[in-house]
Amino acid sequence: METTDLKNFLSLIEGSSSPFLHRKKFESGNDFNISELVHVQVHADHPGKMFCKDTFNGDSEVLDLNRISRRSVIFPEEIPLIRVGPKPISDKKYEDLQKLMQWVPKMYDNFYQNLPQTGNNVIDG
Incomplete structure (x- = not known):
């Protein structure tokens, strides 16, 4: 990997104009604990949503990271680098x-x- 491959994804959740929020609960209301997950899936047709399982059986729970805002949220064209060199x-x-x-x-x-x-x-x- 090169340093240009390392991106600062915090810019997607920090600040009031960011497109996503750091959520701690699934849409079902259950707590989101990343250390307990065994399966994570993202779909191009559902941007901003993660489909997660904490067991190998059963259905996925949905974590919606999209910011609900009255203003239009702009997704950045480029994600900044963590460091230049x-x-x-x-x-x-x-x-x-x-x-x-x-x-x-x-x-x-x-x-x-x-x-x-x-x-x-x-x-x-």
Whole structure:
């Protein structure tokens, strides 16, 4: 994946002009808990709706994320990127990676030697 593949989907639910809302209940009134789902489906003919199951049997529940508004909601033509370039790593992590270079094939040397660094020694996760 490239950094241009990573999009900031929060822009679709944040702000009063966003096209979607972060909902916590299905249309049936049951609580929506993403960690319990075993099946999620979206359909092109039902934009803004997710069809979810928390078991492998039975019918799907519908989560409607569409904003109900008197104003017309405009869906953005492009979803913004999370970041423009690669995420920098700490100096300490960079030093640790350089120590491991003896076990990395030589063809990857350029990549690991040119990693961007934050300039601090806190190891980031």
